[in-house]
Amino acid sequence: MGSRVVVVGGGIAGIQAALDLGDMGFEVHLVEKTPSIGGHMAQLDKTFPTNDCSMCILSPKMIMCADHPNITLHTYSELEGVEGDFPKFKVKIREKARYIDVSKCTGCGDCIAKCPVKVPNEFEEELNQRKAIYLPFPQAVPRKVTIDASNCRMITNKKCGVCKKVCKAGAVDFDQKDKVIELDAAAVIIATGYEMMDVSTLPQFGYGICKDVVTSMQFERILCASGPTGGHLTRPSDDAEPKTVAFIQCVGSRDTKTHPYCSSVCCMYATKEAILAAEHCPGIKSTIFYMDMRAVGKGFQEFVIRAKKSHGVRYVHSRPAKLQPGKDGNGVLVTYEKWGDKGETVAEEYDMAVLCPALEPRSNLGISEKLDMKLDSDGFFLTPEMRHPTDSTKKGIVVCGFACSPMDIPDSVTQASSVAARVAELIAGGEC
Numbered sequence: 342m343g344s345r346v347v348v349v350g351g352g353i354a355g356i357q358a359a360l361d362l363g364d365m366g367f368e369v370h371l372v373e374k375t376p377s378i379g380g381h382m383a384q385l386d387k388t389f390p391t392n393d394c395s396m397c398i399l400s401p402k403m404i405m406c407a408d409h410p411n412i413t414l415h416t417y418s419e420l421e422g423v424e425g426d427f428p429k430f431k432v433k434i435r436e437k438a439r440y441i442d443v444s445k446c447t448g449c450g451d452c453i454a455k456c457p458v459k460v461p462n463e464f465e466e467e468l469n470q471r472k473a474i475y476l477p478f479p480q481a482v483p484r485k486v487t488i489d490a491s492n493c494r495m496i497t498n499k500k501c502g503v504c505k506k507v508c509k510a511g512a513v514d515f516d517q518k519d520k521v522i523e524l525d526a527a528a529v530i531i532a533t534g535y536e537m538m539d540v541s542t543l544p545q546f547g548y549g550i551c552k553d554v555v556t557s558m559q560f561e562r563i564l565c566a567s568g569p570t571g572g573h574l575t576r577p578s579d580d581a582e583p584k585t586v587a588f589i590q591c592v593g594s595r596d597t598k599t600h601p602y603c604s605s606v607c608c609m610y611a612t613k614e615a616i617l618a619a620e621h622c623p624g625i626k627s628t629i630f631y632m633d634m635r636a637v638g639k640g641f642q643e644f645v646i647r648a649k650k651s652h653g654v655r656y657v658h659s660r661p662a663k664l665q666p667g668k669d670g671n672g673v674l675v676t677y678e679k680w681g682d683k684g685e686t687v688a689e690e691y692d693m694a695v696l697c698p699a700l701e702p703r704s705n706l707g708i709s710e711k712l713d714m715k716l717d718s719d720g721f722f723l724t725p726e727m728r729h730p731t732d733s734t735k736k737g738i739v740v741c742g743f744a745c746s747p748m749d750i751p752d753s754v755t756q757a758s759s760v761a762a763r764v765a766e767l768i769a770g771g772e773c
């Protein structure tokens with residue numbers, strides 16, 4: 342029986358599973374669709390409930406993964422298909438053309454400085470721009486640039502080539518093509534995480550209509566010292582420091598018309614973001630509009646109490662019906678119904694508002710079709726076995742992190758270690 346394992350998804354869950362298996366002596370191939378491993382945790386400023394720096398925890402793990410003798414990274418790569426059954430899978434991986442010879446690129450950034458094309462920066466949630474040749478974020482692993490073919494003038498129009506001219510290492514290669522490789526593997530781990538729902542599909546929440554309505558991930562980037570505002574908390578319309586912020590929970594979550602499930606992390610990260618806002622702008626008044634406060638983890642309720650007592654965060658039990666531009670076109674007018682018998686309607690103006698959208702496992706559908714795995718009604722992988730809660734419906738393929746069900750970082754790490762142990766048990770021929 343082989344001892345090679347393919348892990349799909351290079352967020353914190355996939356990274357942890359790869360490290361655990363690599364340490365046990367398995368040969369691990371970690372497949373990540375973007376140019377760097379790290380997943381959403383790389384975008385976070387701090388993490389609840391301790392408010393530790395997210396990158397300070399994640400970055401060493403990313404580097405350990407890249408340097409591990411038993412782990413091979415396939416970044417900017419996707420799962421093409423899986424054939425066969427446990428323990429003899431044949432896994433096809435498409436390594437997309439970066440148009441860069443990664444063995445030569447030093448990550449110096451000379452090419453980035455000279456590239457004339459600017460496009461919205463997805464890592465910064467489109468709050469600023471990146472170049473057509475880019476490093477997704479400063480601590481990216483691997484530290485190799487990628488040319489975004491759809492925006493590069495040379496690739497689309499045969500004009501430019503500036504990056505090739507300035508690259509002293511000779512790393513730019515416009516003739517590079519996608520490569521499909523095939524690996525024999527005993528087991529596969531799926532850790533493909535989540536995407537944020539498109540909140541513009543719910544116009545009542547004002548996203549794209551009010552300039553000062555942002556998503557929680559945009560707010561996370563605004564708070565971050567390496568983010569688009571250099572960590573200065575400002576609102577988009579006029580770059581002014583907000584004095585009042587409204588956080589709107591359950592935007593699309595626990596809504597039978599969109600996502601009936603609870604996204605699980607929003608009550609806590611909104612509390613975290615409100616505390617961080619107070620640390621950035623002393624005296625700021627944050628209000629969290631919530632359906633139910635779900636603070637069920639270790640130290641979570643204490644975190645909420647700290648937000649209230651030490652940072653003056655106000656919690657309002659209500660589901661706002663409408664967000665509109667404020668009186669002068671900036672800011673946000675939040676209309677909500679007071680909880681209770683009378684159902685009185687209230688309208689309050691805030692300097693900005695932060696939406697906490699449903700988090701959806703968008704990659705799961707494509708993967709379930711390619712791997713013949715079943716999904717539950719919410720789109721998460723079906724894990725029917727109570728005795729082995731990370732086993733999918735296909736033997737030898739296990740799931741962890743947000744792709745399995747909504748969960749925070751500590752739970753994703755715990756589950757990742759659990760799938761590593763489960764895979765080791767399966768391969769060793771233990772109880773299945």
Ligand SMILES: Cc1cc2nc3c(=O)[nH]c(=O)nc-3n(C[C@H](O)[C@H](O)[C@H](O)COP(=O)(O)OP(=O)(O)OC[C@H]3O[C@@H](n4cnc5c(N)ncnc54)[C@H](O)[C@@H]3O)c2cc1C
Nearest residue numbers: 350352353354374380381388389534535704742743749750
């Ligand atoms: C605004 C916000 C703030 C948060 N703050 C906190 C916090 O303070 N503390 C906390 O504990 N949790 C927090 N969370 C939750 C946290 O982001 C998740 O728990 C964590 O990221 C889950 O990790 P994951 O590896 O399962 O998924 P992800 O981080 O989503 O990683 C999945 C990876 O898989 C890759 N991938 C997807 N599809 C494919 C494919 N087909 N092929 C190859 N690769 C693929 C993705 O590119 C990504 O790199 C927050 C969430 C949000 C939205």
Ligand code: SF4
Nearest residue numbers: 446447449450452508
């Ligand atoms: S492609 Fe060349 S110029 Fe660009 S970062 Fe790599 S080594 Fe530097």
Ligand code: SF4
Nearest residue numbers: 456493494501502504
């Ligand atoms: S060739 Fe493409 S990536 Fe290179 S500098 Fe020109 S537009 Fe940018």
